[in-house]
Every structure is written in structure tokens, then in C-alpha cells.
Amino acid sequence: MQRIGVFVCWCGSNIAGTVDVQAVSDALQNEPGVVFSTNYQYMCSQAGQDIIKNAIAEHKLTGIVVCSCSPRMHEATFRKTAAAAGLNPYMVEIANIREQCSWVHKDMPTGTEKAIILGKAAVAKVNLNAPLKPGESPVTKRALVIGGGIAGIQTALDIAEAGFPVDIVEKKPTIGGKMAQLDKTFPTLDCAACILTPKMVDVAQNENIRIFSYSEVEEVGGFVGNFDVKIRKKARFVNEDICTGCGICTEKCPQKKVPNEFNLGMDNRRAIYIPFAQAVPKVATIDADYCTMLKTGKCGVCSKVCTAGAIDYTQKDEIIEEKYGAIVAATGFNPISMDKFDEYAYNQSKDVITSLEFERLTNAAGPSAGKLVRPSDGKHPHTIVFVQCVGSRCAACAEKGKEYCSKICCMYTAKHAMLTRDKYPDTDVYVFYIDVRTPGKAFDEFYRRAVEEYGVHYIKGMVGKVSPEGDKLMVQASDLLANKQLHIEADLVVLAAAIEPDKSARPLATQLTASMDTNDFFTEAHPKLRPVESPTAGVFLSGTCQGPKDIPETVSQASAAAAKVIGLLAKDKLTGNPCVAASDELMCNVCSSCERVCPYGAITYVDKEFRMPDRTTRVRRVASVNEAVCQGCGACTVACPSGAMDLKGFATKQIIAEVDAICR
Amino acid sequence: MQKVTCDTLVAKACELLENGTVDRVLGWKNGEFVYDVTPALFTTVDDIKSEFVFNDFCGANFSKYLIEETRKTESKVLVFLKPCDTYSFNQLLTEHRFDREKVYALGIPCEGMADITKVKAAAGDGITAIKAEGENLVISTLYDEDKTVACADMLAERCMVCKSKKHVAYDELLGEDGDVIDSNRFDEVEKLEAMTEDERFAFWQNELSRCIRCNACRDVCPACTCEKCVFDNPESSVANKAISDSFEEKMFHIIRAFHVAGRCTDCGECSRVCPQNIPLHLLNRKFIKDINSFYGEYQAGAEAGSRAPLVDYTTEDIEPTDAVLKGASDNA
Secondary structure, three states: OOOEEEEEEOOOHHHHOOOOHHHHHHHHHOOOOEEEEEEEOOOOOHHHHHHHHHHHHHOOOOEEEEEEOOHHHHHHHHHHHHHHOOOOHHHEEEEEOHHHHHOOOOOHHHHHHHHHHHHHHHHHHHOOOOOOOOOEEEOOOOEEEEOOOHHHHHHHHHHHHOOOOEEEEOOOOOOOHHHHHOOEEOOOOEEHHHHHHHHHHHHHHOOOEEEEOOEEEEEEEEEOOEEEEEEEEOOOOEOOOOOOOOOHHHHHOOOOOEEOHHHOOOOEEOOEEOOOOOOOOOOOEEOOOOOHHHHHOOOOHHHHHOOOOOEOOOOOOEEEEEEEOEEEEOOOEEEOOOOOOHHHOOOOOOOEEEHHHHHHHHOOOOOOOOOOOOOOOOOOOOEEEEEEEEOOOOOOOOOOOOOOOOOOHHHHHHHHHHHHHHHOOOOEEEEEEOOOOOOOOOHHHHHHHHHHOOOOEEEEOOEEEEEEEOOEEEEEEEEOOOOEEEEEEEOEEEEEEOEEEOOOHHHHHHHHOOOEOOOOOEOOOEOOOEOOEOOOOOEEEOHHHOOOOOHHHHHHHHHHHHHHHHHHHOOOEEEOOOOOEEEOOOOOOOOOHHHHHOOOOOEEEEEEEEEOOOOOEEEEEEEEEOOOOOOOOOHHHHHOOOOOEEEOOOOHHHHHHHHHHHHO | OOOOOHHHHHHHHHHHHHOOOOOEEEEEEOOOOOOOOEEEEEOOHHHHHHHEOOOOOOOOOOOOHHHHHHHHOOOOEEEEEOHHHHHHHHHHHHOOOOOHHHEEEEEOOOOOOEOHHHHHHHHOOOEEEEEEEOOEEEEEEOOOOOEEEEHHHHEOHHHHOOOEOOOOOOOEEOOOOOOEOOOOOOHHHHHHHHOOHHHHHHHHHHHHOOOOOOOHHHHHOOOOOOOOOHHHOHHHOOOOOOOOOOHHHHHHHHHHHHHHOOOOOOOOHHHHHOOOOOOOHHHHHHHHHHHHHHHOOOOOOOOOOOOOHHHOOOOOOOOHHHHHHHHHHHOO
8 A cells, every 4th residue: 555645736826826725635635545645835846845855754655646737847856856755756646736727727616626636536546656767778979950951050060069970961952951042131131151151161071960962861760869760862863972063064964944943943954953053062963854864865965074974874862771869850941832822923923023032033143143133024123012921920711821920021021122222222112011020139120221221111001912914013002001002013023921841841740750730830849948859859949840930040949959969969878768668478469569559669579488277388479668769658558459568657557547536 | 052062171171181281170060050050170080071061151260260279289280261261360370379380271262151040031940951052042940841042142241242252361272262352341331420420329229238248259259369358357347248237338349349440350250150140340340441541441361461550650641630530520
């Protein structure tokens, strides 16, 4: 029989305001096994913890129930308290009477009744608890960063600086990501390439960093400290080790009509290409969809002109298997498709462009060599209309667009407007907005400069329709402050398209068993207190894959994720979770369901001898759990048809006892 | 009328026993009544010649017997497998339930087995003999003249919607192999799905309230092979051998259906042996139909060692929330 102590926390007035804590501790006093019950203002405080420690010693407690906040908040705290008093930490159960009672109920009788019921359930469970001892597992001192944009680059650099090897997997032929496509960056207006490309070079030169470009994560197995990852290195038909990046092949290739994705299809590239001059690795890649040689077997020009002999038309995808201790997701974002936004005539007119296309148009390395011209006729636009929140902040019921604010559009639109006015003072610039949101260091000053110094026309209101008429774009909009309809004859319309997570994020999340929100942004372990960790141990989040952010924020988060990874890799051993699966070998019937369903490969089968009633022995294969590998997810306990698998600390018996206590 | 005759099977069994390939034969012999054919283990040629039978009442699926049989000795046992039995055979192999090396599997063709309830309904009580003549059965009774009924009209439900005449596992095949059949076995399930929740509840309550908890469905089920069954655990409070409360009506069969979900080959033995004629196979078929619609067509036992969708995981798997929504709309 257990000797159980019950400790009811007031949490100031957080709990005590809606739950009669005295009634709870009195009621639980009479539960089976309970020998001591009390309540206190702040159980998590030093004084509160001392009450627990003293009670454990004085009443020779074998288990304790703390009725307090969510176990996510303070379970670890109270386990430590118990351990300090000599009690096995897994003899502690938390009844969540804050989030589940006081915060969700308004009147005291209901809150109190429920708190007592939850307390009874916890007592029923502790009665069946057994001391558990965690195992240990080693840590592979290598990190994987998925995505080679500015987020992935910063994370990788920071981890490498700390002395740990890092691999970057980037699906494009070069690292650099979206930032490489930008022209200037707010609010300081330094050019993106000038601050990004040196970092890319740092990555290439860092001994601790390996870049797998043109590669994708194929499969993820294992668990924190010991991930097994398969990486598919796609065939680029160029030997990376030999190619010098001289670029002759990209000039001689006769296939000239390949839309250039780096310039968002606004110009063409060859079938063999280097995405941009500062690409890292600076290695050519053959686009198999367009290469005449690969499609018909006739051509071979690149191979002839390559003095290094780097072209290899027979190259195949390669699978690389590597072990990692930590994984960082840095999969980034994309602007959403404008296909559903017919009102802005994006698909009807070449002169309706997205902001990212505008970046390329104003970029010196872009399709117009930095000259701001209309894509349709190459003429200089004299009136430009910027439309903000295209697909951002949409109603939840809207079929197109996103509910969230894309966060970066206000600032980059201010930047675009300001730079346009600065370079082409003869151009009229209108910005239509719902709200202008500029929190951030030197952000509002930046926006005000656009309005006050550069004379950009900021108009509160949405654009209702853009219709191409001749070589003009008729923009119909409302000015909400002046309460009138506007008709603007524009030469160029720029849409601040909402951003969404890259499409590769969801399948990746599934592989990582990391969770996502409904918008496919990765969910953090705690929105405030653990913002760069995913709820899956060993998986960290960097950059816009976690939510919309600008470059400064992305870099801060990238470094934060790196700090967390370094913290993990610096450990020699990880203390495991003792709440792992165990098989009752007498009940196990070898069906292998558990082995198949286990996401961690923690279950194997061993031959065991069993004594039979007739005094013979029989050898049977039975399931055996590798406790260092098991993560206690419980999938096997559900899959096991004979009920032989059970989870320590969460045994079926314990759960049923809790349910019984609640139903009593 | 079966295409393969009893004599052929007897000759084959005797041959394999005499040449030492096997030392035991799993087969059928007559029970108390002519239609009451019972599984039996033969060890001598004499026994086989005098007692072995094969007719339209040999529905029993021997696959599950192999678990115990292969544990007995190191030598081989001969087993006769109808096409549907081979699916159970494979499923048990997938689950490592018996040693394949200790089995000699003889595939036999099957024209469908008769349902004694239908025969009794057609001919009345007091059946003394049933003889197969061409496409008909001639039934003699104590009280009446001989009656002739078409075999096709007497087929068991599972045979009317037979899913396969193809053997998916055997060492040797007697006669010609058939094909997997585009069966309409889910029609009945669809009818249940079309019901309102209340109608469906009433349907199952009506059926399951007849359960006497004899455990025959569990004992015969080739997917129910746990070393220790949860329903035999005296501490579980569900180990009764007699109906004592509404547990049988509400939970027993549903728990069993969950336990065999994804592993049930739809062999239909549960319904065959049910003394209360409860259409237990419909519960299992609903699971099979759902698995098919959620994860793509999957036939348990079609291939030994295959990874069943419920114990496998791919990135294409349906999201649990979508499965719930889909299930709700299917059952709307």
C-alpha cells in the first residue's frame, strides 16, 4: 500500500479564485492510500517545495500528488523536489486543476468538484505507480540543417563555429534561398547580396560544414541524439568535385528557352545553368527536363566545351546515409500563388507583378539589369500602385488567402516605394493598405521617411479591381479616410503576396514527427518559452518555417536554434525517458505488429525458453524493447493484439484506474 | 458439388503419409450428424481410408490448427487448404505464428460450402443423409420424402460473395487454380452504413443480444491467436462464459473486431460457427472496407510478410482528422 501525500496549490488566486482549495485537500484526505493532505499559496516556490520535502520525510510518503498547473509547467519541478527528498521522481503525479479547472470554469462549485475528481484520478494512479529509472543514450555529435537559406546558413555557421560538424541539405542547386533574390534590405538598405554572399562563402569554406545542394531529405529514423537520415542527392549530371564553375557550358548550351526560376520566369536560362554568379557551390547543374542530350541522346555540347571534363550524363541520384544528434528545420517560405486573385489581373497582364518579382526587376543582377521597366514593353513606369495584404489577413472563411499577417510586406513595400521615388523621382507611387504595421527597431522611422521625405501616397483602403486597358492598368480602389472611390491609371501594379511555408515542409514534418499548425508552419514546443524547439525532442526550428519573419528576426532565431543544438551536442549522454514500453513475454504472441508499428525501430524479437506445465521447455520468439531507443509513444501498446505491450508509468491498469476514479 | 472428390484427397493423403513426407494429416471426419463435419487429425492410412470425408460441409479453416500442430513434433503435417483458407495461412505466417517448414500445404479447389441453416430450411428437420448429385443436393429426412435442392441455393453467405478462388499459398495444388473474384461482399456493409445511427444501433443490439458468449467465434478465428486472451483473464471482469450483463451486446464483439482489424482475412469462420447466427463477419468487413478506403486496397493474407496499413506508416497515410471526417461522412 502506498503512503500518498496530496499538495494542493492555490497558484495565488489563479486556482484559489475559482477552486475551493481547502475543500479539495480535505476531500482527497479520505482517498485510499492518502496519509497527508495540505494546501499552500505557491507550491512551486521554495517554501512550497519545502512543505513537500518535509512531508515526505515526516510521513514516510511513497508517492505524492500535486494539484497545480499543467504538468508541462511544473512536473519537472516537483519531480526534482521529490528526488531531493529521496523519493523516486516517477512517484509524482500532477492533477492539473489550473488549466483544466480554474481557468475554464467560472463558478467555484463546478471548479471545485472537478478539481476533486482530477485529484482522485491522480491518487488512483499513484497507487499503482512504481519507481522508474531512466536509461541513457549517446549523442551523435553532428547536426543536420534542412534548408540553405539565410536561416539555415546562420544556424549552420553558429553550430560549426562551436566546433560541431553540420550538414546543410538544400533542394536547390545553390544555398542562399530567398534572400539571394532580394535587392536591398530594410531598414538599412544595404544590398542583400553584399551581406549574404560573404556568409555563403563562409559556409563553403568552413571545415565543419558540408553542403548537400540539389538534395532532399528522403527518410528520417531514430530519435534525439541518434537520428538516422537518408539524403537523396539528385543527379545534376555534373561532377561537383571537378567542375570549376567557369560557366562556359552555361554560355554554349544551345537550349536557351528555359524559364529562369531565379528571376521568377521573367527571363530565360540555358538547360545547364548556375543559378546566379555568387552561387555556392559554384557548380553547374543540368536541368533534365530541358537538356536535349538527356532527352534525345543528341547534343553533348556542354561535355565538349567543358575543359575540366566534369559533365557526366550517366550520373544517378545518390542516397547518403548519415547519423545526426540534432535536426534543424529551416525550410523557409514562398509567396502564395496569385491564381485565385483574378481581381488583380495577375494572370492577364505582365505588368501586374508580385513584390518578389519587383525585387528581381530592381536588382542589378536581375532580368532588366536593375532598371525598373515594365515587363510587357520595357518602358519606364510612371505610375506604380502597390497593393498590400494580397492574401494576407483574409477572413477565416475566405477560400483564398491566409488568415495571418505575413509580417514583412509593410516594410518591404515601404522600401520598394522609397527606392522607386529615390531613383525615379518622376514616378508617382501609391500604396494601398489595411493597416501599416511597423514594429521593430528603426522600422517606423523608415516607413515615415517613405511618406514624409519621399512623398509616397499611402492610402488606407483596398484595391477592388485592376483591369488592363490598352497599355495601362485601371486600378479601382477605395480611400477609406476620404471616403471616396479612386480610379488610378497605373503603369505597373505590385502585389504584396502573402507568404506561406514551403511545400516541402509538411512531408518533412511528417518524417520528423514534428507538429504543424493549420497553415503548415511548424509548431514550437512553447510559443513563448521554447520558441525555437519543436515539440519533438532533437528537432529545432529556424526561420520562416515557424512563422512569417523578416531577416533580422530570422537570423536571431537561427542563432537561437543553433544555441539549442550546441547545448544538445555538447552533452555526452542523454538521460532517457523511463516511461518506455515493455513486453510481457508470457503474453506476447510473436505477431510482430509492435515491431512494424514502432516509428523508432526500438522493438526486436528474441528467442526465449519457456517452461511449460508438463515440465518441458518451449522456445518462442518474443518481443524485446530497446529502452534506449524507445520514446514511449505507446503506438505498440495500441497495436499489440494480445495486450502484452504496456507503457511504464502509463500502464493500461493505471489509466483504467484513473478512469474508474473519475467515474466513481 | 465439389470438383475434387473425397477419393482424390484420401489417395493423396495416404501417398504422402506412406512416403514419409508427413506423419500427420489434418482433415475432416463425420460428426454426430451427416452435416456436422468435424476437423480431425489422422495419423494412419487405415484411419484416413475409413473416416476421412470431403463434401459440401467441409467449411472448417485449418490454418489456425497449424499453430498447435507445428509445436508438437519436428516432422511435417499435411493440411488441406481451400482458397480462402490460404489467406489465413499467409496471415499467420506474416505473424510468425507457425513454422512453415513443418507444414505440407495441399491446395484444393472449392466450389463453395453449404450453409446447414439453409439446407434445414429447405428440407426440414431430421436430416439423415445428404448426397451431392451434379449441381444438386439430395436430402433424406426422417419425416418426408427425399428433397432435391440446387447447391447454388444452399451456399453459405461467405461463399456467395467469395472473394477468391485463387490459392495464395501452397506446396502442391490439386486441380486448377482459380482467380481473385471481383466480389460484392461489401454490399451488406453499405446497407448498414446507409442506416441512421439509431437504426444501426437497433440492428446490432438485436443481433448481438442473442450472443450467449460461447466464445466459438473467438476460438475458431484464425486472427485470434493470442497466447493469453484478454477475455480469459479472470481479473479483467470480462471473462464470463455466460451472458451476465449487456457487455456481450455492447462491447465483446466490437472489442474483438478491433483486435483483429487489419488482420482479418474475411474467412467468415466466425459467422459459420456462431450458434446464434449473428452476422459477425459484417463487423470485420466494415473494418476491411474502411481500411480499403483510407489506405487503398489491402487484402490481409494476400501476401505473406506484407505490411498491413494499420501497422505500417507512410507519409501518404491519411491524416487522423481526415479519417474521422471521412468515417463520419461515410456513416452519415
